[in-house]
Amino acid sequence: MIDTAQAVLAPYYLQIKFVHILCSMMWLWSTSVAFLYFVVPVMQHWRRSPQDADLIALRNWVLERFDQGVVLEHVAFPLVIISGVLMLCAGGWTTASNWLVLKLAIVCAIVLPIEILDYHLSHFSGNKRFKRDKGDEVGYEKAIDFHWKFLLLSTPPMIVFGISILYLAVVKPF
Amino acid sequence: MTLKRNSNHRFYRNAAVGSAVYSIFSVYLLFAIANAVLQKDMRYFDLDIIAWVILGTVIYGFFCYRKLRQLDGVNSRGLGWKLSEAQVKLPARKAHRRFG
Numbered sequence: 001m002i003d004t005a006q007a008v009l010a011p012y013y014l015q016i017k018f019v020h021i022l023c024s025m026m027w028l029w030s031t032s033v034a035f036l037y038f039v040v041p042v043m044q045h046w047r048r049s050p051q052d053a054d055l056i057a058l059r060n061w062v063l064e065r066f067d068q069g070v071v072l073e074h075v076a077f078p079l080v081i082i083s084g085v086l087m088l089c090a091g092g093w094t095t096a097s098n099w100l101v102l103k104l105a106i107v108c109a110i111v112l113p114i115e116i117l118d119y120h121l122s123h124f125s126g127n128k129r130f131k132r133d134k135g136d137e138v139g140y141e142k143a144i145d146f147h148w149k150f151l152l153l154s155t156p157p158m159i160v161f162g163i164s165i166l167y168l169a170v171v172k173p174f
Numbered sequence: 175m176t177l178k179r180n181s182n183h184r185f186y187r188n189a190a191v192g193s194a195v196y197s198i199f200s201v202y203l204l205f206a207i208a209n210a211v212l213q214k215d216m217r218y219f220d221l222d223i224i225a226w227v228i229l230g231t232v233i234y235g236f237f238c239y240r241k242l243r244q245l246d247g248v249n250s251r252g253l254g255w256k257l258s259e260a261q262v263k264l265p266a267r268k269a270h271r272r273f274g
Contacts, residue, residue, distance in 0.1 A: 044247030095212040098205075105204035110197055152245050153189055156238040157197050 002089060009090035016090055020083035024169075026076035028162050034069045035151070038062050043148055063144055064129050067122045074122065077115055103168045110161045114154045121147050186242045194235030202227045 009016065039062055046052070046059045087093070095101050120126045126147065131140040167173075206218035217223070 040245060044245075047247050095208065098209070101208050101212075102201070102205050105201045105208065109200035109204055152242055153193055155245060156190075156234075156241040157193065159241070160234065160237070161197070161201075 005089045006092060009086055010092075013087065013090040016083050016086045020080060020087055023076040023079040023083060024166070027073050027080050028166070030072040030076065031066070031070055034066055035155075039066055039151065059144065060128065060132075060140075063147060064132070067127055067129065070118065070122045074115075074119060097172070098174045099168045099172045103165055106161050106165055106168075110157050111165070114157065117150060118154070121150060183243065183248070186239055186246070186248070189242055190235050190239035193238050194231050198227060198231040198234055 042055070042058050042062045046055045049055055093100055121143070126143050128140060128143050128147070131143055202218075206223075209215045209218050
């Protein structure tokens with residue numbers, strides 16, 4: 001079956017690679033401007049004055065907009081995974097390529113848990129707008145707090161390992 | 175529960191150590207075990223490799239600690255555009271009118 005898939009997909013390897021790279025870029029960078037120039041400054045000001053009503057309103061607005069803004073990233077991520085699997089089939093890559101094994105280890109250990117939690121926080125029960133619509137004030141504050149902790153903790157790994165994935169895929173160093 | 179600014183910064187320290195140990199060791203172990211199982215290649219369990227992994231964990235842990243504090247506004251320098259109070263307050267009033 002893998003041989004059949006390889007035979008069918010092999011002529012389209014470069015096209016699949018194009019989709020994979022395009023979606024990887026979308027996944028890695030699509031939220032960076034919103035995060036660095038909107039979420040971080042507002043959250044830092046709110047952390048300094050947590051009782052300021054104006055800052056609370058702005059904080060809520062920014063994080064709710066951020067929940068919507070990550071849609072692009074979260075559409076790209078499944079496409080990265082699907083096109084990656086197709087490239088594995090089409091290109092005949094094996095585990096003899098250590099760069100690929102390391103890249104897959106990073107994806108499985110770091111990226112997948114972060115993205116699963118990110119989907120939960122942005123689109124499912126962690127979504128702030130859903131909680132606001134329900135009138136769940138306590139749940140809303142908890143969701144904001146949890147999301148900020150998540151963003152704090154996931155940013156350093158995404159800086160280091162996101163760029164590592166890109167480096168491994170492009171340079172194939174070993 | 176809102177994050178509290180802590181004079182000894184225990185939150186940042188624990189988060190940085192936990193994140194560094196989990197991130198580096200989970201990736202290393204997955205990679206080394208995959209090589210051992212799939213390629214019968216045990217060289218990634220050598221002591222010199224493990225020493226490099228531990229050194230990497232320490233360096234990455236310091237990086238995480240610094241980034242966490244920068245992002246949370248404890249360190250003044252770092253990621254993010256620094257907005258003045260007035261720059262933040264202006265959109266805050268607009269947002270308040272629209273969504274408050």
